[in-house]
Amino acid sequence: MASIADYEELKSLYHREGMEVVLVRHRMLKEERILKRIRKTKDGGEDTLGEKQLEQEAGILSEIKHPGIPIIYDYWEDDESICLIEEYIQGLSLQEYFLYYEDISIRQILTYMVKICDVICYLHEQRPPILYQDLKPEHVIIQGERPVLIDYGIARRFKEMGTGTKGYGSWDYASPEQKKGKVVDEKSDLFSLGKLAKELLAHTKERVPANISVLVQTALCVDPQGRPESVAIWKQSWEAILAKRKDKEKRGNRRIREIAVIGNEHGIGVTHVAFSLTEHLRSRGQSAFYVNRSGKAVLVPALRQRRELRERKGIIYHRDFAGIMDYGPAIPKITPPDGIRIVDCGCNWLQTREAELIIYVIGSRPWQDQELLRDKVRMDGVVPIVTPINRGVGHKIARQIEKKVYGMPMDADPMVPGKKTHRLWKGILRHVAIQS
Numbered sequence: 015m016a017s018i019a020d021y022e023e024l025k026s027l028y029h030r031e032g033m034e035v036v037l038v039r040h041r042m043l044k045e046e047r048i049l050k051r052i053r054k055t056k057d058g059g060e061d062t063l064g065e066k067q068l069e070q071e072a073g074i075l076s077e078i079k080h081p082g083i084p085i086i087y088d089y090w091e092d093d094e095s096i097c098l099i100e101e102y103i104q105g106l107s108l109q110e111y112f113l114y115y116e117d118i119s120i121r122q123i124l125t126y127m128v129k130i131c132d133v134i135c136y137l138h139e140q141r142p143p144i145l146y147q148d149l150k151p152e153h154v155i156i157q158g159e160r161p162v163l164i165d166y167g168i169a170r171r172f173k174e175m176g177t178g179t180k181g182y183g184s185w186d187y188a189s190p191e192q193k194k195g196k197v198v199d200e201k202s203d204l205f206s207l208g209k210l211a212k213e214l215l216a217h218t219k220e221r222v223p224a225n226i227s228v229l230v231q232t233a234l235c236v237d238p239q240g241r242p243e244s245v246a247i248w249k250q251s252w253e254a255i256l257a258k259r260k261d262k263e264k265r266g267n268r269r270i271r272e273i274a275v276i277g278n279e280h281g282i283g284v285t286h287v288a289f290s291l292t293e294h295l296r297s298r299g300q301s302a303f304y305v306n307r308s309g310k311a312v313l314v315p316a317l318r319q320r321r322e323l324r325e326r327k328g329i330i331y332h333r334d335f336a337g338i339m340d341y342g343p344a345i346p347k348i349t350p351p352d353g354i355r356i357v358d359c360g361c362n363w364l365q366t367r368e369a370e371l372i373i374y375v376i377g378s379r380p381w382q383d384q385e386l387l388r389d390k391v392r393m394d395g396v397v398p399i400v401t402p403i404n405r406g407v408g409h410k411i412a413r414q415i416e417k418k419v420y421g422m423p424m425d426a427d428p429m430v431p432g433k434k435t436h437r438l439w440k441g442i443l444r445h446v447a448i449q450s
Contacts, residue, residue, distance in 0.1 A: 016087075016088035016090055016099070017092065018049075018092070018095075020041055020042070021047070021049060021099070022038060022039045022041055023036050024038060024039055033051070033052050034049075034050075034051050036051065037102065038099070047100065047102050048084075048100045048102050049097060050068060051097050052068055052095060052096045053094060054093070068096055070168075071086075071098060071165075071167050072086060072089040072098050074171075078137070078144070080136045081162075082130070082161060082163055083133060083136070083163060084101040084103055084164055085101040086098065086100050086101075087099040087100065087101070103155045103157055105157035105158070107151060107153070107155055107156070111156050112151065112213075115217070116217065117217070117219045118214065118218050119220065120218055120220045120226070121259055121263075123211075124226075124252060124259060125256065127207075128252045128256055129161050130154060130161050130163070130210065131248065131249035133161070133162075133163045134204075134245050135246050135249055138203070138246070140171075142171045143171070143200060144171055144172070145200065145202065145203060146163070146206075147168050147192070147198070147202065147203065148169070149203060149210055150184045150186070154210070187206045187209045187210065188206065189205035189206060189238070190205070199238070200244060200245060201238040203245060204233050204241050204242065204248060205233060205234060205238075205241065207245065207248070208230050208232075208233025208234040208241075209234065211230045211233070215394070221395065221446065222394035222395055223369075223370040223395050224274065224371050224394070224396055225367055225368060225369050225370055225395075227393035227396065228367065228369075228372070228390075229251050229252070231390065233248060270354060271355065272369045273291065273356050273369060273370070273372070274357045274365065274373070275288040275357065275372075275375060276363065277375040277377075278375070279361060279377060280360065282375055282377040282401055283402075284308070284359070284361075285306075285308070285312055285358050286424070287373060287375050287399065287422060287428075288304055288373075289428035290422075290428045290429075290435055290439070291373065291439060292304040292337065293428070293430070294435070294436055294439040295356070296334040296336060297334040300353070300354060301351065301352060302336070302355075302356055303329070303338055303351065303353055303355060303356065304335070304336065304338065304356050304358065305355045305356065305357045306337070306358045307360070307362070307365040308359060308362070309362070311341075312358065313339055313340050314341060316330070317330055317339075329351075333429065333430060335429040357369060372393075372397070373397050373399055374397065375401055375422070376391075376400050376419075377400075391415050392415050392416075395446075397445075398411065398415070398417065398418075398419045399419070399420045399421070399422045399442075400419060400420070400421050401421075401422040401424065402423075408420070408421050418445070420438060420441075421438075423435050423438065
């Protein structure tokens with residue numbers, strides 16, 4: 015049986031009354047490890063809370079194995095203390111990492127998020143699932159390219175459907191249900207992952223693509239039912255974005271591939287704006303195509319009503335405008351040619367998932383202001399446009415969201431935008447670093 019005599023104490027890493035974390039070296043193997051020790055009181059009692067957490071951590075870590083989880087080597091109790099020996103993870107915590115690296119690349123953030131999600135997925139895949147409950151930058155150690163999740167003191171097994179556990183380690187990263195003392199499940203860890211992703215994105219100087227901002231917001235929904243079904247599903251979205259970025263880097267092509275246009279309500283000109291943007295890009299030599307995902311046919315009726323429109327191989331053309339025909343669900347969808355997709359999303363945010371830039375169309379009626387206070391309009395990669403142009407409303411919204419708001423001229427024919435509209439698009443696209 016192991017004992018403290020097997021280890022040489024090197025230095026104390028953390029200390030509070032009754033508990034200490036010490037860097038130690040195994041005398042025979044010469045390996046550095048971590049000792050977590052709960053000291054018993056003189057009257058024979060012990061720090062019951064610390065003892066319980068140490069027992070739980072030992073019980074959980076002894077049954078699982080993952081590259082992103084520390085290995086447990088020994089656990090024992092003697093007259094003076096209760097001890098746990100774990101793998102020593104050398105590296106910087108994310109909290110320290112933020113101090114050393116003020117500009118983390120989006121590519122690196124994507125890589126970290128996929129790997130951190132993988133650890134949480136592994137915990138949730140256990141039977142019964144293990145809820146981590148204490149995700150925060152201090153508990154993520156960056157060891158080379160490997161993030162390692164440490165400190166399982168308040169991790170718990172989710173034993174029965176409809177029951178769970180209460181408690182959390184950090185107020186800033188805890189889910190709303192944790193803070194309220196309600197029963198929690200795997201979606202509570204998902205909320206904390208969203209907070210961690212938001213913190214990572216706050217430490218990049220790159221433009222954050224809209225699809226990443228939307229992905230983070232889905233995890234931060236106050237109502238657990240509004241979050242993705244599982245961390246595994248959420249992780250797949252991070253993997254897809256990372257794969258696309260790697261592919262673009264491999265091809266040397268960093269152009270935006272999809273721009274979503276969405277409105278805060280129906281009937282405010284989302285299609286008009288999407289048509290106009292498509293025409294502007296094509297008139298500047300860009301390969302761009304309008305794609306309708308609003309759920310309502312637009313181009314088929316237009317083709318019937320306007321003789322100047324022409325259709326060829328499932329694409330409608332008019333001067334510099336080009337759009338993919340929207341025949342409806344009964345007809346197979348046409349794959350857009352290579353180029354930028356300008357996607358008409360109506361009011362459905364789910365259709366913006368693939369977009370790297372989102373044009374958020376806002377009606378200019380004052381009573382819509384409350385809608386604008388939501389987080390979506392403040393996200394990176396989202397450009398707010400008021401329709402029709404109303405400087406008073408635009409200035410008011412800009413003050414509320416602390417972000418530049420544009421006003422959209424309403425041309426008689428959105429497929430033939432005027433000079434003011436072209437100047438507007440040129441300014442917007444230059445602001446988001448797209449040449450037009």
